[in-house]
Amino acid sequence: MQPKNITINNRLESRDDLQKLVNELLNAVSPFFKKDASRVDLANFTAHYGQQIANMETFSRLLWGVTPLLAGGSEPEQFSFYIQAIKNGTNPEHADYWGEVAPFDQRIVEMAAYGLMLAIAHKPLLAHFNEQEKQHLWQWLRQSENQDIPDNNWHFFPILVQVGFHRCGMPNNTDALETHFAAMEQYYLGDGWYSDGPGRPRDYYISMGFHFYGLIYAKLMADVDPERCNKLRERAALFAADFIHFFADDGAAIPFGRSLTYRFAQGAFWSAAAFAGLEVFEPGVVKGIVLRHLRWWLQQPLFDRDGVLSVGYSYPNLVMAEDYNAPGSPYWGLKTVLVLALGQDDAFWQAQELPLPPGDAHHSIPHAAQILVHQPNHLWMLTSGQLELNNFVNTEAKYCKFAYSTRYGFTIERGRYGLNHAAPDSMLLLSEKDDYWRGRRDCQNVTTADGMIYSRWLPWNDVTIDTWLLPLGDWQVRVHSLKTERELDCAEGGFSLPNRPLPEAQMAKACCQLTSVTDTSAIYCLSPQPRNGDQVLTPPNSNLLFAERAAVPLLKGELSKGTHLLISAVWAGDSAVFDANTRPQAMVSEGVVRLVMGKLETQIMLNKLP
Known part of the structure; x- marks a missing residue:
């Protein structure tokens, strides 16, 4: 109106x-x-x-x-x-x-x-x-x-x-x-x-x-x-x-x-x-x-x-x-x-109005623990380690997700029971097999260096997660080294899309891709740990940018007690330019994760924390 x-x-x-x-x-x-x-x-x-x-x-x-x-x-x-x-x-x-x-x-x-x-x-x-x-x-x-x-x-x-x-x-x-x-x-x-x-x-x-x-x-x-x-x-x-x-x-x-x-x-x-x-x-x-x-x-x-x-x-x-x-x-x-x-x-x-000056595709801000990524028609930000100590409503959704976007916004939590209520976009959520979900909140350690952000967080006192976030080209890569003393379900989400019109969903082992006429949002599992593609629809009025229900691509899996390595690649933007074949590849050996995308390459030393 x-x-x-x-x-x-x-x-x-x-x-x-x-x-x-x-x-x-x-x-x-x-x-x-x-x-x-x-x-x-x-x-x-x-x-x-x-x-x-x-x-x-x-x-x-x-x-x-x-x-x-x-x-x-x-x-x-x-x-x-x-x-x-x-x-x-x-x-x-x-x-x-x-x-x-x-x-x-x-x-x-x-x-x-x-x-x-x-x-x-x-x-x-x-x-x-x-x-x-x-x-x-x-x-x-x-x-x-x-x-x-x-x-x-x-x-x-x-x-x-x-x-x-x-x-x-x-x-x-x-x-x-x-x-x-x-x-x-x-x-x-x-x-x-x-x-x-x-x-x-x-x-x-x-x-x-x-x-x-x-x-x-x-x-x-x-x-x-x-x-x-x-x-x-x-x-x-x-x-x-x-x-x-x-x-x-x-x-x-x-x-x-x-x-x-x-x-x-x-x-x-x-x-x-x-x-x-x-x-x-x-x-x-x-x-x-x-x-x-x-x-x-x-x-x-x-x-x-x-x-x-x-x-x-x-x-x-x-x-x-x-x-x-x-x-x-x-x-x-x-x-x-x-x-x-x-x-x-x-x-x-x-003055005559001018466009934004040219700049690097990736811009790191160590004092804010943020990396800004200028993808064509999509600006997004990786972040870690921020928390509003007053615990205002939806603090975790507003500060603690892995990424935030000008084009896809983010969803807020409507409840902890059920993935659709738990705001899973740009989050790794965990539950004790009871459909009550929790994700990253406070971070014990945060370091922004070498084009990536590292954080350590404990969703329970006997579950420790070391997370590395980094952009490779227009892709977002997440590496989670997880040690748990409990059996858990896990769900990791990409960027959310408006559910009107209903995006076409392509779900398979190790990936979920949602595609509308104009937009694609995808998440791929790159690690040996098996996870399956899925999607979830959030309630209306949960995404800050659009009132309709949001569709979120997911990777879901089960975690036994012990040590696990979860690696994912996330992409969102114009459907016309999306190419799944350009996604990064991950090679893991002797505590080293090697990430490669075309001529771009980086390494993460899992046993040598920042």
């Missing part, structure tokens, strides 16, 4: 086109504004922080679109509502006051939007505030300075508030800046990469969080903090050289990790890079990434019928949502329209 109020065929080629889209996104929400209120109620579901704060979040996240409009010289149609809502929400005497914040309070997250507004749009905003109203706003925001918060990207929220205070002439707290920057320095990994807190993942929060806010700081605070600003720019430039590999030629980004309902926030880093004038790629390259990414998202059914962003990924899907995803949470995606704060004469808008 085509949404009302949103021009989904917007060509998004110019600044005016993007401005039109932002106004449509904001106007689609305006029917839910309530007179004399400071919150927006979009739906009858909520997050763990309750409906009142969720409604305040919805209003606040719209400001990520309002602020660039104001900074760029225009106003949203409902500007008077935004002004009054901010006055009401920060006035302790008003019935709809946003309240005093508590430790680990979601309202601290939302304060960052007000910090940016004060930093780059304070003139058009504060022109409508009297002195008492300004005092109320300052007093409410400064609660973020010393409040207890999670030890992760949240440290940037009070920092942005202080940037706003500095830029608009309100009293600011430099000690708070130092405290929060010092905390984040503890999890800088090098080469532009952070973890999202001590021992935490390296996911999209590094781009849409750390570097997005860091580049805003570098742009706006260079006059008072030049050394730190230069460091933030240098780190962002290093990160950009890796992060560009997360984007496909058509604008799609690899779905991976949590908070995927923020959708086009995946591209927010590039808007911040343009805003800060980060000279890492030509302006036309950055412009192309941002606009193609937004165009790709406009082709997805991500709106409801009223043009309001849904919770989900490419379509409305509460099943994949974390417990902090409220009805208005997706509007964090508006961070990507920061480029509207740049005038028409800026290099970003003046």
